[in-house]
Amino acid sequence: KAGVTQTPRYLIKTRGQQVTLSCSPISGHRSVSWYQQTPGQGLQFLFEYFSETQRNKGNFPGRFSGRQFSNSRSEMNVSTLELGDSALYLCASSLGAPRTEAFFGQGTRLTVV
Amino acid sequence: AQSVTQLGSHVSVSEGALVLLRCNYSSSVPPYLFWYVQYPNQGLQLLLKYTSAATLVKGINGFEAEFKKSETSFHLTKPSAHMSDAAEYFCAVSVGGGADGLTFGKGTHLIIQP
Numbered sequence: 001k002a003g004v005t006q007t008p009r010y011l012i013k014t015r016g017q018q019v020t021l022s023c024s025p026i027s028g029h030r031s032v033s034w035y036q037q038t039p040g041q042g043l044q045f046l047f048e049y050f051s052e053t054q055r056n057k058g059n060f061p062g063r064f065s066g067r068q069f070s071n072s073r074s075e076m077n078v079s080t081l082e083l084g085d086s087a088l089y090l091c092a093s094s095l096g097a098p099r100t101e102a103f104f105g106q107g108t109r110l111t112v113v
Numbered sequence: 114a115q116s117v118t119q120l121g122s123h124v125s126v127s128e129g130a131l132v133l134l135r136c137n138y139s140s141s142v143p144p145y146l147f148w149y150v151q152y153p154n155q156g157l158q159l160l161l162k163y164t165s166a167a168t169l170v171k172g173i174n175g176f177e178a179e180f181k182k183s184e185t186s187f188h189l190t191k192p193s194a195h196m197s198d199a200a201e202y203f204c205a206v207s208v209g210g211g212a213d214g215l216t217f218g219k220g221t222h223l224i225i226q227p
Contacts, residue, residue, distance in 0.1 A: 104156035
């Protein structure tokens with residue numbers, strides 16, 4: 001059974017640009033969550049999608065957005081990139097029901113220069 | 114609101130010694146608790162989870178954790194450390210129990226000395 005796949009693994013962008021990250025969840029999983037990991041702030045929850053609807057949202061500015069498609073694949077978009085957006089972005093998939101566990105992808109390392 | 118505190122950003126133990134990584138949580142509702150491990154340049158791998166069944170939870174690679182409500186703790190232990198255990202360990206709490214809105218601790222870097 002294939003795991004959670006995130007593409008690309010590495011990205012370098014310039015300040016002011018926008019970026020789109022992709023996440024393919026485990027087959028059958030309907031929930032996809034996104035997290036930002038930085039040395040200073042640690043792991044922070046961005047948002048969660050379930051059956052194409054945003055079900056939960058963390059405390060991030062509106063520049064961070066996401067969506068989920070009918071096949072459960074998800075994309076995360078960051079507009080007007082700032083240096084502080086440099087981070088490892090992790091995607092996690094789950095069945096979306098209580099007491100179920102999250103499976104994480106390897107992440108996308110975004111560097112903003 | 115919920116929060117997680119991991120005591121000790123770095124823990125060093127000798128190979129073969131007991132591993133103890135501390136985690137305390139705060140939650141206004143009964144929590145679901147998780148321990149994850151992260152190897153360099155990798156995502157997170159679930160070690161074990163507490164979802165209100167048995168208070169002593171056994172996980173992969175010989176790790177276990179005990180949920181103590183009175184102490185609001187969920188410490189991770191392993192009787193005998195192995196070199197391959199060197200990694201970053203994260204404790205997390207969730208209200209929903211799944212991947213939705215996990216709140217993570219800052220992490221503990223486990224160093225294994227030969």
